[in-house]
Amino acid sequence: MGFDAFDAVVIPDAAYVVVVGAIIPVLRALKRRGKPFGIHELDTTVLRPDEMPYYIPPERAAAEVLRADLLIITGTTLINDTLEGLLEQRKPGARVVVVGPTASGLPEAFFAAG
Numbered sequence: 001m002g003f004d005a006f007d008a009v010v011i012p013d014a015a016y017v018v019v020v021g022a023i024i025p026v027l028r029a030l031k032r033r034g035k036p037f038g039i040h041e042l043d044t045t046v047l048r049p050d051e052m053p054y055y056i057p058p059e060r061a062a063a064e065v066l067r068a069d070l071l072i073i074t075g076t077t078l079i080n081d082t083l084e085g086l087l088e089q090r091k092p093g094a095r096v097v098v099v100g101p102t103a104s105g106l107p108e109a110f111f112a113a114g
Contacts, residue, residue, distance in 0.1 A: 009097055011070060018056070018064050020086060021074030022046040023099060027054075038064045065089045075100035 011017060011030075017037040019026055030037045031050070038056040041047060047055060056064045065071065066089055075098055077083035083098070090096065 009070075009072070015069035016067055017070045017072060018068035019072045020065075020082075021076055021100075022051075023072065023074055026072050026099065027051055030054075038068070040064065062089055066091050068094055070094065071096045073098045 011033065013035070015035075017030060017035075018040055019030065019037065020040045022039065022041045022043075027039065037054055039047065039051060039054045040056045040061050042058075044052070044055060065086060068090065071086065071090055071094060073083065073086060073096065077086060077098075087096065
């Protein structure tokens with residue numbers, strides 16, 4: 001306990017990251033990193049004013065997901081049935097990290113899906 005899985009995620013300096021969902025510790029770390037990234041979030045009221053410049057509007061979401069070198073996705077996508085679509089939209093070779101309490105329920109399914 002006391003270990004944040006995100007701490008184990010290595011983000012290459014030149015990587016473009018897209019965060020799906022307002023995952024506060026991830027957003028905080030990416031802002032400290034000082035590199036461009038995007039936030040794909042359906043409810044903009046959960047974003048702070050300093051996070052709005054990173055907001056990806058729905059009409060740009062598919063293009064930004066395809067552009068990402070690393071996708072950090074909230075486990076909530078399992079509940080709202082959007083994870084598979086996001087995975088299909090990613091560019092070949094893009095890394096994917098699914099985080100949050102809903103992400104750890106069925107690890108075998110994630111490993112089987114690659």
